[in-house]
Amino acid sequence: MEYNRWKIAELRDLVDELDSILLYVIEQRRKITYQIGKIKKKVDMPIFTANRETELFKRLYQQSDQKRIPRDLVESIFRNIINDSYNTQQDCHKDNVLIFKRKNPINIDITF
Numbered sequence: 001m002e003y004n005r006w007k008i009a010e011l012r013d014l015v016d017e018l019d020s021i022l023l024y025v026i027e028q029r030r031k032i033t034y035q036i037g038k039i040k041k042k043v044d045m046p047i048f049t050a051n052r053e054t055e056l057f058k059r060l061y062q063q064s065d066q067k068r069i070p071r072d073l074v075e076s077i078f079r080n081i082i083n084d085s086y087n088t089q090q091d092c093h094k095d096n097v098l099i100f101k102r103k104n105p106i107n108i109d110i111t112f
C-alpha cells in the first residue's frame, strides 16, 4: 500500500510538470496569434480564416488518431484555444484603434 501511495505521488509530480509545459505552450501560442492579429489589422484581413482552421483540424486529427487521442477531446481543447485567439486578436485590433485615436486627435468629431 505504501508503494502505491508513493507511486501516485510520483506520477502526480509528472502530471504537474506536464501541466506547466502545457501552460507554457499555450502562452507561446497566444503571443504568436497576437502577432498574427497585428499583421491582419495592418493589412486589413479578417480575424477568422476558415481555410486555415480546416487545415489545422485536419492535421491535428491525423496526429491525434495515431496517438489514439479521441477527436472530440482534441476538438474541444482546440476550439477553446482558437476562441481565445479570436479574443486576443480582437484586443489587439482595439489597441490599434485606441493608438490611432490618440495619435490623431484632429479626427475627433467636434460637430454640434
Ligand SMILES: C=C(O[C@@H]1C=C(C(=O)O)C=C[C@H]1O)C(=O)O
Binding pocket: 033, 036, 037, 047, 048, 049, 050, 052, 053, 056, 081, 082, 085, 086
Ligand atoms: C491565428 C489566426 O487567426 C484565427 C485563429 C486561428 C488559431 O488560433 O489557430 C486560426 C485561424 C484564424 O481563424 C490565423 O489566421 O492564423
